Amino acid sequence: MLARDDNDRVTRVGPGTPMGETLRRYWLPALLAWELPEPDCPPVRVKLLGEELVAFRDSRGRVGLLDERCPHRQASLFLGRNEECGLRCVYHGWKFDVDGQCVDMFRSKRNRDNGYLLDRRVQKTETFTGIDGINVQDRAVQESMSPIVDRSREHLGPADRAVIQARRLLLQATRTVEAGGVPPGVEPTYYTLHPAEAVVARETDWRSLVAPDAPRAPVLERV
Ligand code: FES
Numbered sequence: 653m654l655a656r657d658d659n660d661r662v663t664r665v666g667p668g669t670p671m672g673e674t675l676r677r678y679w680l681p682a683l684l685a686w687e688l689p690e691p692d693c694p695p696v697r698v699k700l701l702g703e704e705l706v707a708f709r710d711s712r713g714r715v716g717l718l719d720e721r722c723p724h725r726q727a728s729l730f731l732g733r734n735e736e737c738g739l740r741c742v743y744h745g746w747k748f749d750v751d752g753q754c755v756d757m758f759r760s761k762r763n764r765d766n767g768y769l770l771d772r773r774v775q776k777t778e779t780f781t782g783i784d785g786i787n788v789q790d791r792a793v794q795e796s797m798s799p800i801v802d803r804s805r806e807h808l809g810p811a812d813r814a815v816i817q818a819r820r821l822l823l824q825a826t827r828t829v830e831a832g833g834v835p836p837g838v839e840p841t842y843y844t845l846h847p848a849e850a851v852v853a854r855e856t857d858w859r860s861l862v863a864p865d866a867p868r869a870p871v872l873e874r875v
Pocket residue numbers: 722723724725726727741742743744745746
């Protein structure tokens with residue numbers, strides 16, 4: 653019978669454990685060759701010594717074994733595209749070669765340098781922006797405002813009341829926290845709140861319709 657400590661020592665095989673570090677000095681069978689039958693074939697999940705991995709065969713026939721989680725935002729590389737000597741994450745397009753090196757970071761063909769391929773004729777005759785695709789439209793407008801927007805230069809109008817209200821709430825929350833208080837939205841009393849949509853008469857207290865049990869916080873500004 654082993655002592656509990658020794659039992660842990662011989663059974664724990666994750667990275668950094670004594671047995672894990674020892675076993676990683678040896679060759680370990682992971683897959684049969686036919687499981688990656690040809691260049692650029694679908695990747696395969698592999699679990700070795702407690703680690704979730706993905707194996708793939710690149711365009712030149714070389715085999716790579718990567719952490720399943722993409723180092724960018726942790727999406728699964730099992731979902732990745734095996735193409736042109738690398739496995740490309742389908743979330744934001746980072747691409748890794750068989751050595752695990754990031755060899756490409758996806759950059760949209762429509763970007764600031766080419767004016768997001770804005771078509772002025774289309775803008776005049778077909779769509780409001782002339783830019784194809786809602787994602788690209790959003791990105792174009794946001795990037796045009798610079799990485800950190802100087803909001804002291806804005807001039808908000810009547811249509812921006814929700815923006816004004818949200819900023820007041822955020823500023824008020826930071827001051828509350830600085831003063832040692834609890835910002836709004838932390839208390840469990842907010843758990844019953846949920847999104848809702850309705851058209852109601854102007855004099856109606858909309859809160860009594862969508863969240864009758866919610867506590868009445870003071871309204872900073874009526875929209
Ligand atoms: S999570 Fe993989 S590229 Fe962003």
